[in-house]
Structures are given as C-alpha cells and as structure tokens.
Amino acid sequence: xxxxTQSSRYLVKRTGEKVFLECVQDMDHENMFWYRQDPGLGxxxxxxxxxxxxxxKGDIPEGYSVSREKKERFSLIxxxxxxxxxxxxxxxxxxxxxxxxxAFFGQGTRLTVV
Amino acid sequence: xxxxEQHPSxxxxxxxxxxxxxxxxxxxASNYFPWYKQELGKRPQLIIDIRSNVGEKKDQRIAVTxxxxxxxxxxxxxxxxxxxxxxxxxxxxxxxxxxxxxxxGTSLIVHP
Numbered sequence: 315x316x317x318x319t320q321s322s323r324y325l326v327k328r329t330g331e332k333v334f335l336e337c338v339q340d341m342d343h344e345n346m347f348w349y350r351q352d353p354g355l356g357x358x359x360x361x362x363x364x365x366x367x368x369x370x371k372g373d374i375p376e377g378y379s380v381s382r383e384k385k386e387r388f389s390l391i392x393x394x395x396x397x398x399x400x401x402x403x404x405x406x407x408x409x410x411x412x413x414x415x416x417a418f419f420g421q422g423t424r425l426t427v428v
Numbered sequence: 429x430x431x432x433e434q435h436p437s438x439x440x441x442x443x444x445x446x447x448x449x450x451x452x453x454x455x456x457a458s459n460y461f462p463w464y465k466q467e468l469g470k471r472p473q474l475i476i477d478i479r480s481n482v483g484e485k486k487d488q489r490i491a492v493t494x495x496x497x498x499x500x501x502x503x504x505x506x507x508x509x510x511x512x513x514x515x516x517x518x519x520x521x522x523x524x525x526x527x528x529x530x531x532x533g534t535s536l537i538v539h540p
Contacts, residue, residue: 415477
C-alpha cells in the first residue's frame, strides 16, 4: 500500500511564525502536491513538484514556498503565517507515467494560526 | 486554466435511493476525470475514473458518465447506503501533465 505521511495532524502557530509542513511518501513517486482544503472551496493546488528539486506554482502560491531536496519528501513552508492561512493542508503523491493517474493523499494537517 | 464546476454542494437521500453528482469542465483538452471520496476525518481516496475515449464506466454500485461534447461528467451511485455518506470531489486534468483541477465537492448524506 502507498503510504503518504504528514508530520503533524494538528498544528497551532502564531501570526508571523515560519511554519514547516512535512510530507513523506514511501513508494518512490515522482510527483508530489500540496493542496489546501477549505469548506465550500474544495481542494486548491498550492504547489507541485514533478521530481526532486523541481517545483511549480499552483493556483494559490502566494504566502507559501516549497522544498523538494529528496524524492520522498516535499515540504510546504509558510514564510510568515497569517490568520487567513488557517486551513486543512493535504499532501499527495503520484507515480509519473503510471497507467493509473491516481493521486494518494496524506491524512492532512489542520493548521490554526492565532 | 481549467475550471471545474460541481453540483450540488449538498445532497441528502434516503438509504436505497440513487444519487447523482454532476460536474462541468471548461477546457476541451481535458482527458482524464477522476472522482475522489473523502469520509469524515479521512483522506480523499480515488473511487473511479474515466478517460475521454470512454463514455461510461461502472464499478458495482457506482458509475461515471462523460459527455465530451457538452463537457460534463457525472457520478451515479445506486442503492445508496449510510457508508456512502462522504464528500465527493470530481476533477479534470489536461494532457501529459495530468495535474488535476478539483471541483468544490459535494457532501452526500444518506439517511438510514
């Protein structure tokens, strides 16, 4: 079974803090994604990475950055957390070029910025 | 970029009834359409998908239909059960990148 693990289930951070959300997958997937999930807005793509050291902006990259130094790990960074970044964050991974294009999700990190 | 609209946002049915969730997409180049189910407190998981060269696909009680001309696709769940209660997301993706754009989700509630 593919396993995508996010480092924290719940996080509470203060406004202005630098926040790191970590995601690790154990199936040698090339593609990794960070989504933000808000009620009524669905899943919105923040950043994605096709492979190691590669990154592409998604639909809502403002206020975020990412790091992909190793194939199995994709980190989302909130440079200076703000209250409007309070949300559920979901990481996903996918095998590049696979017959099925299924994305496998982590369990989510619920971030509260106070 | 691609835009995916999903309706309804909430759907309430009695156990045993059918449920239909509809999505439209904007970019005619989209050729892959997955559906994900997210149970309360859990991660989204793929339940069925369809590619643009197929008009319909079934898997037990669930089916997906695709109308490329009208640019819409639908999820059909027959004989609904309480465990079908969840949020369902449709998505569409284009060409070789296959980066999915998701709809806003439909909260399906199946009453026993």
